[in-house]
Amino acid sequence: MRSTAIRLFALETDGGLGERVAREASTSLAPHEERAFEDGEHKIRPLVSVRGADVYVIDSLYDEPGESVNDKLCKLLFFLGSLRDAGAARVTAVTPYLCYTRKDRRTKSRDPVTTRYVAALFEAVGVDRVVTMDVHNPAAYENAFRCRTEHLEAGAVIAAHLIPRLLDREVAVVSPDVGGVKRANRFRDVLASRLDRAIESAFVEKRRSGGVVSGERLVGEVAGRHVIILDDLVSTGTTLVRAAHACRAAGATAVHAAATHGLFLGEAGTALADAAIDSLVTTDTVPPFRLAGTAAAARHTSLEIAPLLAEAIRRLHEDGSIVELLGVD
Numbered sequence: 001m002r003s004t005a006i007r008l009f010a011l012e013t014d015g016g017l018g019e020r021v022a023r024e025a026s027t028s029l030a031p032h033e034e035r036a037f038e039d040g041e042h043k044i045r046p047l048v049s050v051r052g053a054d055v056y057v058i059d060s061l062y063d064e065p066g067e068s069v070n071d072k073l074c075k076l077l078f079f080l081g082s083l084r085d086a087g088a089a090r091v092t093a094v095t096p097y098l099c100y101t102r103k104d105r106r107t108k109s110r111d112p113v114t115t116r117y118v119a120a121l122f123e124a125v126g127v128d129r130v131v132t133m134d135v136h137n138p139a140a141y142e143n144a145f146r147c148r149t150e151h152l153e154a155g156a157v158i159a160a161h162l163i164p165r166l167l168d169r170e171v172a173v174v175s176p177d178v179g180g181v182k183r184a185n186r187f188r189d190v191l192a193s194r195l196d197r198a199i200e201s202a203f204v205e206k207r208r209s210g211g212v213v214s215g216e217r218l219v220g221e222v223a224g225r226h227v228i229i230l231d232d233l234v235s236t237g238t239t240l241v242r243a244a245h246a247c248r249a250a251g252a253t254a255v256h257a258a259a260t261h262g263l264f265l266g267e268a269g270t271a272l273a274d275a276a277i278d279s280l281v282t283t284d285t286v287p288p289f290r291l292a293g294t295a296a297a298a299r300h301t302s303l304e305i306a307p308l309l310a311e312a313i314r315r316l317h318e319d320g321s322i323v324e325l326l327g328v329d
Contacts, residue, residue, distance in 0.1 A: 004089055006317050007050050010058040011075060013067050015287045017096065017306065018058040024310035032079070044079040051087035056313050061099040062263065062286045069099045073118070081125035090128045092316065096152075096285035096305060097261050098132040104140035119144040131312060133285055133305065134183070134232045134260035150322050152312055154260040154283050155187040155230075157303050161281055162228060162256060163194055169226040172200035172252070174218075176231050176243035184230045191228075200225060204243040216246045223251030233261035234282065237271035237296075244276035254278045261285050262302070269294020 007030045010018020022029045031047040059076045063069045076093065083091050103114040122130055122145070129148040135141040138151050173191065175184035181203050192199045202220020227247045234240055240257045247255050255277055262282030264272075272280055273295035280300045282288065291297050311325055 004317075005053045006313075007046075007048070007053045007055045007088075008058070008313070009046065009055065009079070009083075011044070011072075011079065013064070013072050013075070014059050015284070017060060017284065017309075020304065020306035021058055021094075021309045021313070024306045025314060034075070042075060042078075044075055045082050046086060049086075050083055052089050054090045054092075054317050055083050055088040056092045056094055056316075057083070058094045058096075058309070060097040060285050061095055062097050062261075064289065073099055073121075077121055077125050080122070080127050084126035091126060092129040092131060092313075093122060093127050094131045094309060094313065096133045096283075096309065098130070098135060098141075101132075101135040101137070101141055104137050104144065113144075115140060116144045119146070123147050129316070131309075131316070133283075136232055137179075150312065150316070152308060152322070153186065153326055154285075154303075154305060154308070155190045156326070157283060157305060157308060158230075158258045158260075158281060159187065159190045159194055161301065161303055162258070163191070165256075166191070166195065166226055169253075170200075170224055171195070172202055172220065172222045172225040172227050174201070174220070174222065174227050174229045174243060174247060175203040176229055176239045178203055178205075180231055183232060187228075187230050202227075202247075204246045216242060216249075218246040218250045222247050224253055226254045227252040227256065229255065229257045231257075231259045233263055234259040234268065234272070234280075235263045236266045237264070237268040240280075241271050241274045241276065244274065248276045256281070258282070262288050262291070262300075264288060264290040264294075269296045272296035273299070 009030050009032055012034050018029055034044045036042045061069055061072050080091055100114040100118045127147055131150040133152045142149050173184050173188040175181045188199050188201050200221050202222055205217040229243045244255045256279045257277050258281045260283050269291050283303045283305045288302050
């Protein structure tokens with residue numbers, strides 16, 4: 001697509017992420033109109049021609065006061081459809097936090113597989129590609145869509161932040177449950193490459209029944225090590241706290257909790273202030289507005305992912321390699 005003009009849009013609910021991506025890409029956002037009607041309906045349209053253009057729309061689909069995740073999803077879908085109708089050559093949805101990806105299989109009889117339904121909605125409005133970051137189950141995400149997908153990982157961004165405090169330390173990367181072991185191992189490989197030495201890995205047993213999470217057995221060696229507990233997202237914080245206590249009980253010297261998406265729901269601000277956790281890091285795929293003024297805010301750092309998104313968009317526009325960008329095989 002090198003010879004095709006690029007257009008970059010961001011919806012008003014993106015939390016400023018689009019402006020940051022545009023700045024990193026040394027460009028500006030294309031103008032658009034968002035209009036709400038008294039009956040609750042709305043319309044969104046581009047204010048510049050997109051005919052024949054390679055178009056990217058940035059919007060992270062998280063819930064916030066006054067704007068539900070369903071509102072955001074509906075607005076994004078309608079805008080993507082309008083771009084296709086306006087003659088865009090290629091339409092890419094860049095959704096760093098993609099809603100409904102945790103419901104990717106049936107856990108009870110007659111359960112909905114909502115990830116697949118959301119994929120069908122994107123395809124129905126003519127989207128060519130969906131780009132997201134650190135979904136709960138990458139394989140389920142890729143299998144749900146029939147259009148092209150790109151799955152970005154924040155591991156390198158998180159690693160760059162943590163490495164200065166790990167240079168002279170023995171380190172272990174811990175998954176807070178069995179399902180996240182592959183994600184934790186990929187992060188461990190990034191750290192091992194940057195630190196040029198072997199790093200231990202471990203995981204914590206986790207059981208969920210009737211909405212209650214239990215299990216504290218740690219599998220792996222963390223004694224005398226600085227531990228990084230890595231997850232795709234932090235919701236109420238109880239999973240990270242439970243894993244932190246298991247690591248402390250097993251002799252960990254320090255515990256750093258990290259996740260790509262910080263939702264911080266319910267009493268997360270209190271739970272994550274637990275003394276078992278030394279620091280907490282997430283990225284700005286979701287602004288940490290729910291953590292403001294809580295006991296955990298002082299130990300939390302939000303990392304920018306705009307440079308990663310800008311480079312991914314550049315490579316996609318030029319038909320470059322996303323694999324090389326992520327540094328994974």
